[in-house]
Amino acid sequence: MIFDRSLDILLVHCQGESGNVLIGGAPEIPGATVLDKMNHLNSVDSSLRLFVTREPRAQVVHTTNLLLEPTRPGADAAFIVLQPDMAHPMSGSNCICVVTALLETGRVPMVEPETLVRLDTAAGLITARARCENGRCLSVSLDNVPAFVWQLDQVIETPKWGAITGDIAFGGVFYAQIDVDQIGLRIVPEAARALAEAGTEIKALLADQVQVRHPEIPSLDDIAYVMFRDYQPDGSVLTCTTLKPGRVDRSPCGTGSSANLAILHARGQIQTGDVRISRSIIGGIFTAEMLGETTVGGRPAVLPRITGQGYVFGRQQLRLDEADPFAHGFAMSDTWGPQVGEL
Missing domain, CATH: 3.10.310.10 (Diaminopimelate Epimerase; Chain A, domain 1)
Structure with missing residues (x-):
């Protein structure tokens, strides 16, 4: 050959x-x-x-x-x-x-x-x-690059689940992060197919309902992923990022974890030096630390550090x-x- x-x-x-x-x-x-x-x-x-x-x-x-x-x-x-x-x-x-x-x-x-x-x-x-x-x-x-919130509590109209809300944030790409209980599912391996289909359906709806544009990199102007989340009593977050055309991220998602830090900071729930654990649908772990504050195009932003193993x-x-x-x-x-x- x-x-x-x-x-x-x-x-x-x-x-x-x-x-x-x-x-x-x-x-x-x-x-x-x-x-x-x-x-x-x-x-x-x-x-x-x-x-x-x-x-x-x-x-x-x-x-x-x-x-x-x-x-x-x-x-x-x-x-x-x-x-x-x-x-x-x-x-x-x-x-x-x-x-x-x-x-x-x-x-x-x-x-x-x-x-x-x-x-x-x-x-x-x-x-x-x-x-x-x-x-x-x-x-x-x-x-990572600075992470910032585009819109908290964005209403998303859906034919299947009615009006749901999500937070739109940038962590290297733009995310719509949605509490998973709004779609009646849990972040568990046996729900992966249903989560993937729900995420890709919501992503398609977002294209007509939410416009984003990075203030310093104009060509970054779309919501790349829908990430379902489930905040845990210990402060960690269970994540499930969905990717087109229809699958779920096996990892806890580093850019999504960065965007989550920006969301938590915007809600006054973390400050510089705080660490949060992100867990994936199969139990993988990233640690996400807020290193400091900055601005991106006049928007408040955080400096994230994500740790994991390859x-x-x-x-x-x-x-x-x-x-x-x-x-x-x-x-x-x-x-x-x-x-x-x-x-």
């Missing part, structure tokens, strides 16, 4: 959430900044994203992070989150996967007991502190073949969900 052209992919997960890292073979992506490159992937040429995120090479749960040379001074690397629906600017679990891959492959030299890694993303510069021992990355703490579990080589009839991939509703036709 001839592999004249191929993609080299490191298989990584963070608390069960796939965050594979494309470490070699990718074409040059046009653009002066990572944001420009992401916009090119979304609006000009989506072929690379489709190749690595859809069948027959991937399933709905797969994310591939495109590793790039940084465009910001002082950054060690850059990445873009490639998912089946589009390329996204930031993801906490995927960022943890990228840092783990960079260190455990030696692309960024590992320094024990802690290595500092600066990552260029379309959402801004991320500073990661990785705890390292015996050549392994044991945990990663991300100093695991490198394999390696994959994908052959690039011009004769492949499914070079752009495909997705079917039997496993991808009822809204697959909207991809």
Whole structure:
């Protein structure tokens, strides 16, 4: 078998959430900044994203992070989150996967007991502190971009559940965060299919009811995810982020946890130095700490730190073949969900 052209992919997960890292073979992506490159992937040429995120090479749960040379001074690397629906600017679990891959492959030299890694993303510069021992990355703490509230208690009209409310906030991408009891479900593994369908249905409704725009990055102007939440008596939050076309995040969701810190701060429930635990639908844990306060475009914002762990579990080589009839991939509703036709 001839592999004249191929993609080299490191298989990584963070608390069960796939965050594979494309470490070699990718074409040059046009653009002066990572944001420009992401916009090119979304609006000009989506072929690379489709190749690595859809069948027959991937399933709905797969994310591939495109590793790039940084465009910001002082950054060690850059990445873009490639998912089946589009390329996204930031993801906490995927960022943890990228840092783990960079260190455990030696692309960024590992320094024990802690290595500092600066990552260029379309959402801004991320500073990661990785705890390292015996050549392994044991945990990663991300100093995320500032998180802020767009609207608290936003009313969302739905045909199925009537008028429900959610908080709209930015934590690297925009979220609608909704108390799960409003849709009559619980955040448990056996409800994953129903949660995924509810989240994608609500996301479609939000497009006509809520307009968002990052005050400093105008092209970030859509609500990327609906996150269901269930606040616990001990102060932790049980999370379930839903992703188009119809699945749930296996991790506690780093950008969602960042947005949650902004919401809690806006409600006067946390202050600088406070730590909250985020738990996923399968029991994974992130810690979310509020490091301080700032502003974004005149809006009050918080500085979040998200800590979790990633695991490198394999390696994959994908052959690039011009004769492949499914070079752009495909997705079917039997496993991808009822809204697959909207991809």
